[in-house]
Amino acid sequence: MMMIDRAHAGISDVAGTLPSILSIDGLKSVDSEIRILESRRVIEDTLSALDPVTLFPEIARPRLFGLLPADSPQDQLEKAIDKFKRRLQVEQQSSSNIVRLSFSHEDPDLAADTVNALADAYLKRRRAIFDVPRSPFLASELARHSDQLKSIEGQIQALKSEYDIVDLGQESLLAANQVDSIVQRRRQTQERQAALQAEVTAAKKRLAALPERVFDFREQSNQTQNDDDRNVLLRLELERDRMASQFLPDYPPLQELERKIRTVRQSMKGGDKPVYNTTREVRNPSIPFLNNHLLTLEIEQDAVARQLDELNRQHTVAVEKVGRLRKAESELRDLERTRGVMEDIYRDYAQRTEAARAEEEAAKVRFSNVRVVQPAVAPATGTSMAPSFIIAGLVGGILLGGAAGVLATWLRQVYILPHEIERDLGVPAIASFSDTDGELVSPGAQQELIHLAAQLRDHGLDDQPMALIQFVTANDGDGDAIVARGLALEFAKGRGLRTLVIDLCGDGTGQLTAINAGADDKTDGEAAGEADSGAVERLPTIEPQGTGDLEALPSAVPLLWVSRQATGSALGSLRTPIAQSRQMLERLNQRFDIILILSPPIGNSHLARRLSPMVDANILVARAEHTRAPVAARMRDSILASGGDIVGLVLTGRHFHIPQVIYRWL
Numbered sequence: 079m080m081m082i083d084r085a086h087a088g089i090s091d092v093a094g095t096l097p098s099i100l101s102i103d104g105l106k107s108v109d110s111e112i113r114i115l116e117s118r119r120v121i122e123d124t125l126s127a128l129d130p131v132t133l134f135p136e137i138a139r140p141r142l143f144g145l146l147p148a149d150s151p152q153d154q155l156e157k158a159i160d161k162f163k164r165r166l167q168v169e170q171q172s173s174s175n176i177v178r179l180s181f182s183h184e185d186p187d188l189a190a191d192t193v194n195a196l197a198d199a200y201l202k203r204r205r206a207i208f209d210v211p212r213s214p215f216l217a218s219e220l221a222r223h224s225d226q227l228k229s230i231e232g233q234i235q236a237l238k239s240e241y242d243i244v245d246l247g248q249e250s251l252l253a254a255n256q257v258d259s260i261v262q263r264r265r266q267t268q269e270r271q272a273a274l275q276a277e278v279t280a281a282k283k284r285l286a287a288l289p290e291r292v293f294d295f296r297e298q299s300n301q302t303q304n305d306d307d308r309n310v311l312l313r314l315e316l317e318r319d320r321m322a323s324q325f326l327p328d329y330p331p332l333q334e335l336e337r338k339i340r341t342v343r344q345s346m347k348g349g350d351k352p353v354y355n356t357t358r359e360v361r362n363p364s365i366p367f368l369n370n371h372l373l374t375l376e377i378e379q380d381a382v383a384r385q386l387d388e389l390n391r392q393h394t395v396a397v398e399k400v401g402r403l404r405k406a407e408s409e410l411r412d413l414e415r416t417r418g419v420m421e422d423i424y425r426d427y428a429q430r431t432e433a434a435r436a437e438e439e440a441a442k443v444r445f446s447n448v449r450v451v452q453p454a455v456a457p458a459t460g461t462s463m464a465p466s467f468i469i470a471g472l473v474g475g476i477l478l479g480g481a482a483g484v485l486a487t488w489l490r491q492v493y494i495l496p497h498e499i500e501r502d503l504g505v506p507a508i509a510s511f512s513d514t515d516g517e518l519v520s521p522g523a524q525q526e527l528i529h530l531a532a533q534l535r536d537h538g539l540d541d542q543p544m545a546l547i548q549f550v551t552a553n554d555g556d557g558d559a560i561v562a563r564g565l566a567l568e569f570a571k572g573r574g575l576r577t578l579v580i581d582l583c584g585d586g587t588g589q590l591t592a593i594n595a596g597a598d599d600k601t602d603g604e605a606a607g608e609a610d611s612g613a614v615e616r617l618p619t620i621e622p623q624g625t626g627d628l629e630a631l632p633s634a635v636p637l638l639w640v641s642r643q644a645t646g647s648a649l650g651s652l653r654t655p656i657a658q659s660r661q662m663l664e665r666l667n668q669r670f671d672i673i674l675i676l677s678p679p680i681g682n683s684h685l686a687r688r689l690s691p692m693v694d695a696n697i698l699v700a701r702a703e704h705t706r707a708p709v710a711a712r713m714r715d716s717i718l719a720s721g722g723d724i725v726g727l728v729l730t731g732r733h734f735h736i737p738q739v740i741y742r743w744l
Contacts, residue, residue, distance in 0.1 A: 112170060115177070115179070116168055119203060123203065124192065125162065133192065137154045140734075166180075179196060194453055212437075220424070223420060223427055230420060234414065237406060237410055241406040249403055257396045260392050261393065264389040267382055267386045274379040277375050278372065281375060288368070307342055308346070315339060491706050492704060492705065492706055492707070493702055494703060499700065505698060505724055507726065508726030508728060509529065510729040511526060511729070511730050511732065517596050528572065530728070531568045533725075533726075545667050545694055546663060546675070546692070547675065548686065548690060548696050549674065549677065550697065550713060554682075557701060557730030557731055561699060561728055561730060562579060569672045570638035575672050576639075577638050577671065577673075577674070578666065579638070579640045580644050580649065581641055582644050584645070585643050586643065589676075628649055629642045630642065649663070652684060659692065663692050675689060686716075687716055687719075690722025693722070695724070696725065698727040700729055701730050704731065
């Protein structure tokens with residue numbers, strides 16, 4: 079039901095208290111809503127929710143009875159849209175504001191789900207059309223003003239850092255107090271300087287008035303300094319008396335003492351000794367005191383002069399700081415004024431943004447002017463009896479087709495289904511592919527490759543994953559090369575393993591070109607250019623520089639190499655001793671995580687049987703509707719007789735000429 083309310087007129091009602099308006103004049107608006115319902119965009123959204131192949135399985139089937147491949151995904155979507163439009167009915171009920179939706183389909187439940195999905199897609203599309211959000215613009219403006227506000231804050235902080243300001247008021251008060259303090263100290267210093275000048279002048283006058291010397295006394299004496307003759311004479315006489323009391327007068331030492339005494343006495347009688355006169359004058363004691371006091375005053379006067387110079391310098395610095403603070407105050411006041419204005423604008427935008435966001439959220443949760451009166455339900459009975467008339471023909475065709483299939487299965491000698499291989503050969507079918515005429519790029523083929531790679535890596539020997547794998551086929555063109563390339567890409571790209579592809583069927587150029595062409599987002603020319611520009615890596619056998627070395631080229635895919643001219647190497651020659659070939663494979667196994675070997679057909683060369691016991695596993699490759707059962711059995715017996723292990727068989731080239739369900743009966 080389409081309801082014309084104030085939302086159509088553009089009036090915002092956040093609270094949702096205004097009543098809805100029903101008007102017959104809004105029938106044109108109802109017709110517009112019907113056109114939106116039938117639009118291509120709404121149908122595409124519906125099909126994306128339901129999957130076109132699920133709704134119309136016939137668009138994904140091969141064309142012209144299986145002779146032509148299925149349409150591309152874009153063509154399938156176009157066909158699904160055309161079919162959807164033909165089966166969709168949108169009707170306005172009796173010129174009212176009620177619109178009826180119906181969809182015809184073979185499955186009634188799927189038809190009901192389709193109508194419900196269409197209604198959901200229409201409501202979503204309608205909200206996208208009529209929704210005009212304001213909050214993104216307001217949010218962008220809010221972010222812009224926030225950036226400007228942060229820029230102004232940064233300028234304020236930079237200005238404070240430049241002028242070394244913490245609090246401008248406190249800094250100004252401290253600077254003014256500092257200037258006043260310096261002025262007072264400078265006055266005190268000037269007063270002290272004047273006092274010192276007066277003291278120095280008075281001291282100089284007093285010093286000039288005093289006499290330089292003051293007479294004390296004069297003394298004259300003939301005393302000789304250091305005259306020790308009497309002392310020597312006394313000591314000699316004492317020594318003589320002591321020896322005279324102990325020895326005879328003729329004792330030689332006693333006589334020697336007598337001679338010394340006579341010599342000293344003669345020296346004392348001589349008159350040639352000098353006479354010394356001593357005169358002593360005392361300096362005026364006031365002069366040194368005045369000189370010391372004058373020197374002290376001059377030193378203090380010099381210190382006061384230096385102090386006054388320092389105070390003058392400090393006064394100059396303080397005055398300059400006051401001037402800088404005045405300039406900073408002017409600039410800071412302008413920035414703070416701008417910041418105040420920006421904060422008011424930012425606050426206004428923040429409030430408006432939150433209000434707009436609240437209105438938009440309220441508009442999302444409030445009742446829409448389009449109401450679903452009744453959801454889609456499956457009808458009890460179909461609207462067409464045509465399927466009932468076709469059943470008889472289908473049953474007859476199925477019976478005839480089944481009989482023909484049983485007869486063809488009884489007489490044929492080729493394989494169609496994987497379980498036939500397991501039944502006849504006793505070898506497990508580990509994978510099957512239907513698009514090996516080209517590269518394995520379909521989603522189904524990719525999933526099959528992932529499944530095959532998981533089987534090979536999860537099941538190994540002695541807890542070691544399989545590393546050497548040989549692909550064995552009975553005929554050329556059975557798809558072994560394509561499967562090997564797809565598996566190599568899965569190992570290298572999907573699992574990050576160092577992978578080597580050894581092509582013993584050719585020179586390896588074809589494999590390298592195909593792998594490079596399958597690389598993501600590369601053309602054939604670019605991939606080939608990368609391969610040509612890559613360095614050739616020589617993989618030595620037993621002889622480091624022998625002619626039997628195996629060369630490998632890096633591909634456009636990281637961690638993936640392809641052999642070059644492997645048929646001319648020691649591994650591809652039947653003349654090489656088995657021990658040498660085994661050692662070569664062991665060395666290659668040390669350098670790479672996984673090695674895939676493409677051997678020639680087993681009916682054309684003995685090389686596959688020769689290498690089968692040297693590898694970890696052999697994979698048989700058979701082509702559906704092409705490889706005959708006796709040939710496949712001989713291929714299996716040859717590998718087993720050579721001592722090789724068979725991990726399973728891969729079936730390629732499957733074709734579904736009839737519905738896949740019927741293949742279960744064959």
